[in-house]
Amino acid sequence: MGDLQCAARVFVARHGEAVYESELLSDAGGWLSPLGRDQARALAERLAPERISRVWTSDMARAVQTGEIxxxxxxxxxxxxxxxxxxxxxxxxxxxxxxxxxxxxxxAWLDGDLAARIPGGESGEDVVERYAAVLDEIADAHRGESVLVVSHGGVMCMALSAVARNLALSHSRDRPMPNCGVVALEGDADGWVARSWADRPLS
Structure with a gap:
């Protein structure tokens, strides 16, 4: 993250409810259900007062569709x-x-062991590194602005707890992220601070 003069306000939301082509696990697929579309429209109404300057999304269809709505x-x-x-x-x-x-x-990730790895997949360190890199890109591009990021429940719970200096990695253990739930962050030269989690303010 660059030397920010003004904090960037980043609202990170989980995508709306999705349906999938198959019940088998995959890194692809999924699109919004009718309820998911309603949730995305409700998210837009909630964020309207924030003057969102841009929407950033993951490349998974359920997130892109939520962001586009x-x-x-x-x-x-x-x-x-x-x-x-x-x-x-x-x-x-x-x-x-x-x-x-x-x-x-x-x-293991929530217990602080970010070296632990999904068999055949990513370690916690891998996940936090790629996620934090995008958040820092967003902060550098939107100094003094508010933006929306549309992402996914699992990665949000782990990576946002890792990057926010006021949260423990275990923060999300009993705080699941609902569809279109939001974590509000502020990012400046000192790093990231979480201001709310799943729409509930943090002290």
Missing amino acids: VAAALGADVVVRTGLREFGVGDAAGTTGDPDPFAKTFA
């Missing part, structure tokens, strides 16, 4: 970044996901 309502443009996508499923691709193949690694 919000951007159209707010008169903003959309930028897509791969670094904002959900953590990869690795060797679990093509499986049912029952039992949860990520539970052990995700728990």
Whole structure:
């Protein structure tokens, strides 16, 4: 992150409810359900007072669709970044996901072990590095402005807890991120601070 004179205000939202081509785990696919579209429109209404200057989304369709609905309502443009996508499923691709193949690694991440790796996939360090790089790009591009980032629940819970200097990595353990739930961040030369989590203010 550059030497910011003014803080960037970044609202990071999980995408709306999605449906999928298959029940098997994959790093691709998924699109908004009718409820997900309604959630995206409601998100736009909630963010209207914030004067959002741009919407950034992951490259996964469910996030792009959410971002496009919000951007159209707010008169903003959309930028897509791969670094904002959900953590990869690795060797679990093509499986049912029952039992949860990520539970052990995700728990290790929240316990502070970012070297732990999804089998065949990313480590926590990998995830935080690529996610933080995009957040820093956004902060440098939007000094003194407010932007929306549309991302995914798992990566938000882990990576945002890692980058915000006022949060512990374990912060999200009992705080799941609902569809179109929002984490409000402020970023300046001193780094990131979380101001709210899943729409609840943080002290």
